[in-house]
Amino acid sequence: MSIGRAKGRELPCVACRGSCVLIYVGPLFRMKDMNQTSLAVEPSRAVVGALWMVLAGIAFSLLNVVTQWLTMKLAFPSASAAFWQYGFAFLFSLPFLKRLGLAAMRTHYPWRHLTRVVLAALGVEAWVAGLAAVPIWQAIALVMTSPFFIILGARLFLGERVGPARWAATAAGFTGAMIILQPWSDGIGWAALLPVLSALLWGASSLITKSLTGIERPETITVWLLVLLTPINGGLALAAGFAVPTGATLALFLLAGLLTAVAQYFLTLAYAAADAAYVQPFDDLKLPLNVLAGWLFFGYAPAGYLWLGAALILSASLFIMRNEMRRERKPA
Secondary structure: OEEEEEOOEEEEEOOOOOOOOEOOOOOOEEEEEEOOOOEEEEEOHHHHHHHHHHHHHHHHHHHHHHHHHHHHHOOOOHHHHHHHHHHHHHHHHHHHHHHHOHHHHOOOOHHHHHHHHHHHHHHHHHHHHHHOOOOHHHHHHHHOOHHHHHHHHHHHHOOOOOOHHHHHHHHHHHHHHHHHHOOOOOOOOHHHHHHHHHHHHHHHHHHHHHHHOOOOOHHHHHHHHHHHHHHHHHHHHHHHOOOOOOHHHHHHHHHHHHHHHHHHHHHHHHHHHOOHHHHHHHHOOHHHHHHHHHHHHHOOOOOHHHHHHHHHHHHHHHHHHHHHHHHHHOOO
8 A cells, every 4th residue: 555666657555575586488488687507587577467466356355255254244343344454454554654754645635635535435334334234246246336437427527528438338337237236126225235335435536536646646645545544434433333353353353454455565566567457357357256255255156147247347347448548549
């Protein structure tokens, strides 16, 4: 969650990374240096970026399992669960916050920063509450609608042009969400809407972040999130009835905080190793990874309609990404 430098740009980071020397020469690696006594190769950045993104997906899947176990199986209050999870993640990030310093918080747009962090915190609350009530596979599929909310928000609030292709992809994505939700079913409850609400809130937070990237330093954007997220979650937990974990529950929250920091670190390495346009499709592996995790730990067997709805969401997301890549390649 803090800031590191890669490829000449600032990137989110929560730890320093190491390296290793490989002696296998094959299609997945490119030669770095060679002399008479040794051969050193460097992994292809594209392959390394994909691997880090897959590892991030695995870490997030395990995190969702821990969160759902705490809130659904152990009935720990979801608002307090969000506080403890991100509170421990904040503690793991303190060395990097110290490196940046609170001076990075200087800004001419404090209310904009505060609004985006509040929206992010509310998104966390909705997500954790959703995991307390609905299966992992359903929650993760529905939260993947966030890019479509961003497109709608970009048109409504940022005045960006949304062409027919983006509107069609957005409609397909929301159709996929409706297939998964099945609002016409008698069995649907309000809790099933919480992952969609979290996607909406995170999308709104992302829009504000997007508006800040051209006028603020990346360090400022990151430090405001780090410093404010935990106290805001704490206030929401107090309002809902604060709960303190003990024993095995406390250990699980420590694990959740560690997984949160590790997953963010892996994401940083993925984006540092290769272009975002290349590694982003590997992020969609989080759906089958979470389906597998839900089946292994909770015995969830997703219904057949999940795959139809998920296919629409995934296809629409990939279409939007490829469409944006083509737009960026066009000469100004």
